[in-house]
Amino acid sequence: MPNHACPDFEFQLLTALTHPNEKLGSIQVHELVHHPDVDWSRLIDLSEWHRVVPQCFRNLQEYQSLIPAAEWNHLHRAAHRCQRQSLQHAMWLIKLSRLFDLHQIRFIALKGVALAHLLYKDITRRQAKDLDLMIDKADLSVVEDLLTGQCGFVRVSPGQHACDDELLYADLFKKDRVYVHERDGTIIELHWRFFYEQSLLRVPFPVLYEQASAIVINRQNITFLGLEHLWCYQTMHGVYSGWYRLHWVTDIAAMLEQHAVDWNQLLNDAQRLEGKQSLLEGVVLAARVYDLPMPDRIASEYEKNRRLQISMKVAGRLLYQSRLPSSIAVFTRFLMWLSAKGSMLYTIRRIAQISYAKPYHLKLGGVKQWMYNMLIRPVCCLFRYMVIRAWQINPPFF
Numbered sequence: 001m002p003n004h005a006c007p008d009f010e011f012q013l014l015t016a017l018t019h020p021n022e023k024l025g026s027i028q029v030h031e032l033v034h035h036p037d038v039d040w041s042r043l044i045d046l047s048e049w050h051r052v053v054p055q056c057f058r059n060l061q062e063y064q065s066l067i068p069a070a071e072w073n074h075l076h077r078a079a080h081r082c083q084r085q086s087l088q089h090a091m092w093l094i095k096l097s098r099l100f101d102l103h104q105i106r107f108i109a110l111k112g113v114a115l116a117h118l119l120y121k122d123i124t125r126r127q128a129k130d131l132d133l134m135i136d137k138a139d140l141s142v143v144e145d146l147l148t149g150q151c152g153f154v155r156v157s158p159g160q161h162a163c164d165d166e167l168l169y170a171d172l173f174k175k176d177r178v179y180v181h182e183r184d185g186t187i188i189e190l191h192w193r194f195f196y197e198q199s200l201l202r203v204p205f206p207v208l209y210e211q212a213s214a215i216v217i218n219r220q221n222i223t224f225l226g227l228e229h230l231w232c233y234q235t236m237h238g239v240y241s242g243w244y245r246l247h248w249v250t251d252i253a254a255m256l257e258q259h260a261v262d263w264n265q266l267l268n269d270a271q272r273l274e275g276k277q278s279l280l281e282g283v284v285l286a287a288r289v290y291d292l293p294m295p296d297r298i299a300s301e302y303e304k305n306r307r308l309q310i311s312m313k314v315a316g317r318l319l320y321q322s323r324l325p326s327s328i329a330v331f332t333r334f335l336m337w338l339s340a341k342g343s344m345l346y347t348i349r350r351i352a353q354i355s356y357a358k359p360y361h362l363k364l365g366g367v368k369q370w371m372y373n374m375l376i377r378p379v380c381c382l383f384r385y386m387v388i389r390a391w392q393i394n395p396p397f398f
Contacts (some may be wrong), residue, residue, distance in 0.1 A: 050246035137192035235282030
């Protein structure tokens with residue numbers, strides 16, 4: 001039941017509205033929506049920030065009379081934007097699936113409408129800003145030609161005018177290329193690995209594809225991640241991103257509620273993929289936030305793992321009061337890919353890019369990676385740590 005010892009009714013209501021158990025969530029929502037201290041403007045702001053607008057709108061419709069008209073209209077418009085975007089993503093996913101089948105291109109859908117269909121049986125129930133596809137890197141040039149030549153997409157990262165040296169460098173250190181449709185604005189992220197760090201969840205594409213599952217959207221078969229890789233990817237993605245948005249936790253909670261797994265086997269698999277700590281953190285956080293039963297094996301690991309306990313305190317705070325760490329991450333990414341010619345970072349990046357096409361690339365090729373690891377990343381981590389230490393309010397679920 002809601003924790004009334006905590007004055008943040010909006011966050012409690014947000015978790016009730018997104019609870020994976022609809023019956024339990026509706027009971028909590030009914031109790032909280034009538035509380036006079038609920039700030040509806042803040043609740044709607046939180047729903048947009050945490051990217052859970054569809055769930056909030058769906059579960060608040062019967063309480064529309066309690067919500068000020070301005071706030072309700074804002075939420076209504078936001079929900080319809082999300083719905084249109086989801087339908088648009090589904091349309092492109094089906095169209096691309098048929099096109100890739102025609103050209104014998106294998107791909108795997110990540111997150112987005114495919115995950116919404118798997119977890120919620122409704123492609124409009126989960127908010128997503130883009131369409132993520134995983135392909136074999138060997139097919140990258142062919143897929144790009146299909147996207148840009150036949151489907152009207154334009155590559156925006158790296159830019160469409162990037163030279164061969166820039167593309168070579170970017171493909172070595174990045175995990176994807178990004179495309180935007182010229183007419184409808186749909187964003188596609190074309191992945192050949194999961195994370196920038198190549199050691200994380202390093203699984204050859206043929207193995208991913210062999211162990212993949214399948215879902216059906218509008219009579220079209222869509223290849224999706226297998227359950228083992230899905231658990232590892234979702235939890236590692238949340239850890240990698242810093243747990244600053246609730247929708248990652250919401251998805252894990254839905255998986256925890258709906259998909260029974262062999263936890264001993266899954267933890268062993270996660271250990272092999274260097275994702276055991278992430279898996280533990282994601283499951284513990286989801287169980288704590290949504291007051292779900294924690295699997296015995298996870299609870300046992302949590303009780304004896306001091307590092308995990310400390311990590312969960314930090315993760316809870318990042319989730320509960322989280323905007324600043326996200327801004328730092330975005331700012332850092334902006335700096336590293338700044339295109340202004342006068343930027344020193346840009347100059348260093350250009351040197352590193354050019355060096356990959358030269359015989360002496362081993363001397364200069366790692367400049368950008370070294371700079372990120374040795375200079376910018378520690379500064380951002382230190383600043384984030386200082387911010388976390390300054391927070392006085394602990395999240396209600398820890």
